[in-house]
Amino acid sequence: MSTKAVESNTDPALIAHLYRRAGFGTTRDQIDQLSEQSYEDIVEFLLDPTPETGVPNDDLTRYLGGEAPHAYLAIWLYRMLNSRNQLQEKMALFWHGVFATGLVKNEHILSSSNQIEMFRRNGMSGMREILMDLAKDPAMIFWLDNNENHLGEPNENWGRELLELFSLGVGNYSEIDIKHASRAFTGWTFAQSPPLYPHGYYAADFLFREDDHDNGEKEFMGHKGNLDGGDIIDIIVEQPACAAFICRHLYNFFVADEPQVPSWNDLDPLDPELIDAMSKAFIDSDGEVKSTLRVMFNSDSFKNARSKKVKSPIEMVAGVLMLTGEHTDFKPGLAKYPQSTTFTMGQILLDPPTVEGWHTGKEWIDGGNLTERINFAVEEFSDGLSPGIKAIIDRIVASGSLETPELFVDSALDVLGPIAVEDSTREALIQFAANTEGEEERSRSIRMLRLIVSTPDFQYA
Amino acid sequence: MTTNGNGKAPVLVVLQMTGGNDFMNTLVPFTEGIYYDSRHTVRIEEDQVIKINDKLGFHPAATPLKEMYDNGDVAIIQGIGYENAIRSHFRAMDIMHTAEPNTIATEGWLAKAIRQIDPHGQNVLTGVSFGRGLPRAMAAPGVRVTSVGDLDSYGLMTSVEIKEDRAEAMDIFKRFYTPGIGSGPTMAYLQQTGDDVLTGIDRLQEVPGQYESTVEYEDNGLAKALRDVARTHIAGLGTQIFYVQHPGYDHHAIEMPAHEKLLGELSGALRDFMDDLREHDVAEEVVIYAFTEFGRRVQDNGSGTDHGSGGGAFIIGDRVEGGLYAEYPSMDPKTFANGEDLAHTFDFRGVYATLLEQWMSVDSVDIVNGKYEQLQPFKTA
Numbered sequence: 001m002s003t004k005a006v007e008s009n010t011d012p013a014l015i016a017h018l019y020r021r022a023g024f025g026t027t028r029d030q031i032d033q034l035s036e037q038s039y040e041d042i043v044e045f046l047l048d049p050t051p052e053t054g055v056p057n058d059d060l061t062r063y064l065g066g067e068a069p070h071a072y073l074a075i076w077l078y079r080m081l082n083s084r085n086q087l088q089e090k091m092a093l094f095w096h097g098v099f100a101t102g103l104v105k106n107e108h109i110l111s112s113s114n115q116i117e118m119f120r121r122n123g124m125s126g127m128r129e130i131l132m133d134l135a136k137d138p139a140m141i142f143w144l145d146n147n148e149n150h151l152g153e154p155n156e157n158w159g160r161e162l163l164e165l166f167s168l169g170v171g172n173y174s175e176i177d178i179k180h181a182s183r184a185f186t187g188w189t190f191a192q193s194p195p196l197y198p199h200g201y202y203a204a205d206f207l208f209r210e211d212d213h214d215n216g217e218k219e220f221m222g223h224k225g226n227l228d229g230g231d232i233i234d235i236i237v238e239q240p241a242c243a244a245f246i247c248r249h250l251y252n253f254f255v256a257d258e259p260q261v262p263s264w265n266d267l268d269p270l271d272p273e274l275i276d277a278m279s280k281a282f283i284d285s286d287g288e289v290k291s292t293l294r295v296m297f298n299s300d301s302f303k304n305a306r307s308k309k310v311k312s313p314i315e316m317v318a319g320v321l322m323l324t325g326e327h328t329d330f331k332p333g334l335a336k337y338p339q340s341t342t343f344t345m346g347q348i349l350l351d352p353p354t355v356e357g358w359h360t361g362k363e364w365i366d367g368g369n370l371t372e373r374i375n376f377a378v379e380e381f382s383d384g385l386s387p388g389i390k391a392i393i394d395r396i397v398a399s400g401s402l403e404t405p406e407l408f409v410d411s412a413l414d415v416l417g418p419i420a421v422e423d424s425t426r427e428a429l430i431q432f433a434a435n436t437e438g439e440e441e442r443s444r445s446i447r448m449l450r451l452i453v454s455t456p457d458f459q460y461a
Numbered sequence: 462m463t464t465n466g467n468g469k470a471p472v473l474v475v476l477q478m479t480g481g482n483d484f485m486n487t488l489v490p491f492t493e494g495i496y497y498d499s500r501h502t503v504r505i506e507e508d509q510v511i512k513i514n515d516k517l518g519f520h521p522a523a524t525p526l527k528e529m530y531d532n533g534d535v536a537i538i539q540g541i542g543y544e545n546a547i548r549s550h551f552r553a554m555d556i557m558h559t560a561e562p563n564t565i566a567t568e569g570w571l572a573k574a575i576r577q578i579d580p581h582g583q584n585v586l587t588g589v590s591f592g593r594g595l596p597r598a599m600a601a602p603g604v605r606v607t608s609v610g611d612l613d614s615y616g617l618m619t620s621v622e623i624k625e626d627r628a629e630a631m632d633i634f635k636r637f638y639t640p641g642i643g644s645g646p647t648m649a650y651l652q653q654t655g656d657d658v659l660t661g662i663d664r665l666q667e668v669p670g671q672y673e674s675t676v677e678y679e680d681n682g683l684a685k686a687l688r689d690v691a692r693t694h695i696a697g698l699g700t701q702i703f704y705v706q707h708p709g710y711d712h713h714a715i716e717m718p719a720h721e722k723l724l725g726e727l728s729g730a731l732r733d734f735m736d737d738l739r740e741h742d743v744a745e746e747v748v749i750y751a752f753t754e755f756g757r758r759v760q761d762n763g764s765g766t767d768h769g770s771g772g773g774a775f776i777i778g779d780r781v782e783g784g785l786y787a788e789y790p791s792m793d794p795k796t797f798a799n800g801e802d803l804a805h806t807f808d809f810r811g812v813y814a815t816l817l818e819q820w821m822s823v824d825s826v827d828i829v830n831g832k833y834e835q836l837q838p839f840k841t842a
Binding site for chain 2: 104105257310346353354355359361362363365366367368369370371372374375378379382422424425427428429431432435436447450451454455456457459
């Protein structure tokens, strides 16, 4: 379909799939360049982010920065669209979904944005490091009241969620474990407090208060002694349940929609073989997320999992903006997308509804949300003037595919992804192509693109 | 149990005053010295208050509301709230939406009511929200509701300007979303949902053409949304729960002119809405519940007021027995919550139970998670 012959090692449709899952999307032209590499090399590139391939922080702050939440949301979306470290940004979103911390309570954007920066930094590192950083993160400490977890008066909020939602899952610990884990984290607090009032926008720092820490003996999952928070995390990460739980989260986020988390203790994974292989990599690498991701992305299950996931609102928005190419450089208007567009579709970044995070899969869809998703995508494709859309139409026209309805449809599906659609969807698109045969090429193309982004198939990641 | 006069299904319009309305400056306790002592700049002078009795009076901008009150159509619920009120907007609004102050819940109270009214989801228009985004109050898994930004431009692919292009696109679009032609449960759900949207749109798009009225609403978002409610109700599409929003009540600064404008919009829109319903002889079928997430601090901050508690709410309609309900929050500083906020006098879940049981004939226990004291704000005959 391309205008020039490209030496292709890797199927463009597979690269498009990888970039939709391991990142927020890409363009057809970039896929042509990437397809000269082997699939495994592309995965390695994604697994190895470097500052040079990211986006300079200074520029971001200068052009998009500010203290209001929407300024930070614009910065994050800009990174999603323009960082070559696509997996790094996607992992930040992954951990944000698992360790769901809400502005609803702390109302302190700096703490929340620092937490996301932490996930960007440690998101593919070891599970021990990730949980340790999390336990010391002021936004998390305030969110789950660990600043109220005192010597002699333990508050179990953090201790419980650490085990239930962040590492092991229901059924893999006892109430006694929660009590002792909570005692081990007494005195883990912060020096400068979220929320916003009355301190304003200053960063908060972790503070260990020895005088408020319980140094008594604790019993946790068969271990006894004066355990502190670090010991608890060490023990957690060694549990096979931790490997299985984190791998299932990764699978649900990257590969295919699983039932919602609370049912995981009752329902087996959709793909137990892949979960086992990932768990083995997790355990063999002492809990390294990167090794686990490598096994997952290189598995046949992943490669064949197209149309197995519903896009989250932010994936929908970022994916469309990646195609239209409207925000490859700084310009006004970016903040409205994470602030109001995804809101109308049911998601505000940094403000998940509860500590359980967002419900995913088809729970993203209701009548109102679907209408918003469709109208958003169609509106972004309202004319052929956006640089990305212009390039897409150029490719369609240059391919000569407008000659027959079938070729026209297949060419448009290729350039927008490539994306796969149901037979019934393809037939309806072919009908449109047939109805409009002979009409002006560019107008006909833009109308075709608008139809494709309004399909049920386009709701899939 | 009340009756709605003509035997038709009862309709509830929920109006959200977003941001935390200053109840003390809406219904002013003009004889309380502590009110004037605490409010140095953000206050309504006694000679400005539109008195309803020898202690309380409306903000002057709320004149239409006062007229409706005099007409016996407005029940004022004074001092609404719950124990340990939350000052975060988001959490406080969440609590109002889910009727659950103690744990974080995800199912909206109105969505649960819709589930009872239309258990098989037969009408996608049983619950309709006008405004951007579906409020959590209207959302629960498996409950089909409709969310409309603007009735006159409501639809799919509305950004496509050329009419013929749009019609052509919609023909193809209907083929994409034909239930049962795709593979797998998720595709089936997507197609069913799209088909629901199309069903709702077809019916809602006919609404504007069917409506005629001599009432001219004012030009603001709330008036527009209430006009959409009136038009949809008059069209008889079976909607029993409507939701509209009036944002902007978070007056930390420059409260006096801003609050005046909002109360003017609010009371004007309510008056026009009731006039419109009466003109169409349907006013007895509709009750409005106007609420906010919290009241504001007793003490002003020199320019505005900060987040507090002890807000007020209104139940309005022809079937309403107008008057004052519950107690006005005590102005004795010894009773203040957190030492600085009005303490609530009536649990908001009791108000929900009142509306659900007495007006909507819906069992409230599972919706508000318990039994709460109710009010008697409806006419009994």
